[in-house]
Amino acid sequence: MFVYADNAATTSVSKAALDAMMPYLTENYGNPSSLYAFGQKASEALQEARETVARCINCEPREIIFTSGGSEADNQAIVSAAKLGARKGKKHLISTQFEHHAVLHTLSKLEKEGFEVTLLDPHSDGVIRVEDVAAAIRPDTALVTIMFANNEIGTVQPIAEIGALCREKGIPFHTDAVQAAGHMPIDVKAMNIDMLSMSGHKFHAPKGVGVLYARRGIVLTNIIEGGAQERGKRAGTENVAGIVALAAALKESCDHMEENTARIIPMRDKLFAELSKIPHSKINGSLEHHVPGTVNMCFEGIEGESLLLLLDDAGICASSGSACTSGSLDPSHVLLSIGLPHEVAHGSLRLSIGEYNTMEQIDHIVETVPKVVAYLRSMSPVWDELQKGERPHLI
Numbered sequence: 001m002f003v004y005a006d007n008a009a010t011t012s013v014s015k016a017a018l019d020a021m022m023p024y025l026t027e028n029y030g031n032p033s034s035l036y037a038f039g040q041k042a043s044e045a046l047q048e049a050r051e052t053v054a055r056c057i058n059c060e061p062r063e064i065i066f067t068s069g070g071s072e073a074d075n076q077a078i079v080s081a082a083k084l085g086a087r088k089g090k091k092h093l094i095s096t097q098f099e100h101h102a103v104l105h106t107l108s109k110l111e112k113e114g115f116e117v118t119l120l121d122p123h124s125d126g127v128i129r130v131e132d133v134a135a136a137i138r139p140d141t142a143l144v145t146i147m148f149a150n151n152e153i154g155t156v157q158p159i160a161e162i163g164a165l166c167r168e169k170g171i172p173f174h175t176d177a178v179q180a181a182g183h184m185p186i187d188v189k190a191m192n193i194d195m196l197s198m199s200g201h202k203f204h205a206p207k208g209v210g211v212l213y214a215r216r217g218i219v220l221t222n223i224i225e226g227g228a229q230e231r232g233k234r235a236g237t238e239n240v241a242g243i244v245a246l247a248a249a250l251k252e253s254c255d256h257m258e259e260n261t262a263r264i265i266p267m268r269d270k271l272f273a274e275l276s277k278i279p280h281s282k283i284n285g286s287l288e289h290h291v292p293g294t295v296n297m298c299f300e301g302i303e304g305e306s307l308l309l310l311l312d313d314a315g316i317c318a319s320s321g322s323a324c325t326s327g328s329l330d331p332s333h334v335l336l337s338i339g340l341p342h343e344v345a346h347g348s349l350r351l352s353i354g355e356y357n358t359m360e361q362i363d364h365i366v367e368t369v370p371k372v373v374a375y376l377r378s379m380s381p382v383w384d385e386l387q388k389g390e391r392p393h394l395i
């Protein structure tokens with residue numbers, strides 16, 4: 001059985017998205033900047049997509065900029081707010097320890113350019129407290145950027161409360177909503193969000209297309225120079241087909257959010273319930289403040305990478321928090337930020353499911369994971385020491 005349980009990494013393109021984009025890859029291939037009617041067809045499709053996306057998050061179409069993805073949107077939002085602040089002598093930026101690297105690395109770049117960055121610690125439940133944000137705010141704070149939902153542990157942050165606080169203090173507030181868009185209701189007006197990032201491939205649109213929402217009045221800095229596309233804020237011929245697909249996928253996800261959630265929750269709960277029966281396991285992140293489909297757990301005495309390889313052999317695509325892709329063996333910065341010891345963080349597993357998964361697939365996972373964990377423990381010197389009492393159990 002093949003089970004794709006890594007929807008937080010990417011998703012398949014939905015039929016609605018594919019059907020919507022196809023004409024713009026085939027007969028309607030015009031450049032939206034061309035003046036003739038054939039180009040205007042593409043331009044109209046862009047406008048329609050902008051309106052659709054705007055409706056999904058309750059903003060104006062002109063507040064939507066299409067980008068190459070979530071990373072670009074994060075970069076542009078943060079750099080824009082930093083530049084804007086610097087002009088007023090404000091060079092302090094607030095974020096969190098467990099952001100995506102698109103945010104963290106942009107902040108470190110700005111730090112080298114003379115900005116001061118405060119990274120808040122989430123509590124052990126994986127949730128940032130509004131009081132901690134309030135305490136970090138200074139007269140020279142130029143930006144607060146806090147993710148909507150964490151990509152590794154799925155915890156949801158008190159975005160509306162943070163938005164209200166920032167609005168009251170007159171500080172621009174950006175949220176990386178890549179893991180939330182299409183999966184949870186978002187209302188940028190009600191939540192007082194000034195800037196928001198989304199990525200199509202996390203909600204069944206193709207890879208390489210994203211959205212930056214910037215409230216009217218927020219002055220954006222170009223990070224790509226060139227033509228005057230996207231009201232001069234993002235140069236480059238628009239990815240018309242990708243944008244049309246993104247809008248179709250987002251609309252479909254938002255229209256079916258309740259039923260998708262109702263379908264996903266029982267599968268997620270079964271994963272939590274069954275995998276928690278594994279001795280010396282731990283669920284990471286508050287279950288109260290959580291996106292529907294993300295499950296993150298640690299199993300003591302094993303390495304996440306070995307677990308992933310054996311799950312792959314069993315047809316299961318999952319992920320571990322460890323930054324193995326970057327060639328480093330450091331455990332996940334997210335798991336360390338919620339206070340897990342290195343040894344525990346190394347044995348992590350992220351399963352992220354979506355509405356396309358089935359209960360039969362969940363059954364395959366809950367049958368396989370305990371066997372694989374037991375097998376890895378049977379060969380683990382660390383587990384042996386834990387069993388003999390030569391090393392204390394941490395979970």
Ligand SMILES: *Cc1c(COP(=O)(O)O)cnc(C)c1O
Binds near residue numbers: 147149
């Ligand atoms: C995937 C992801 C990104 C990056 O989006 P891309 O479109 O892949 O550039 C940024 N932030 C979070 C939270 C993500 O999960």
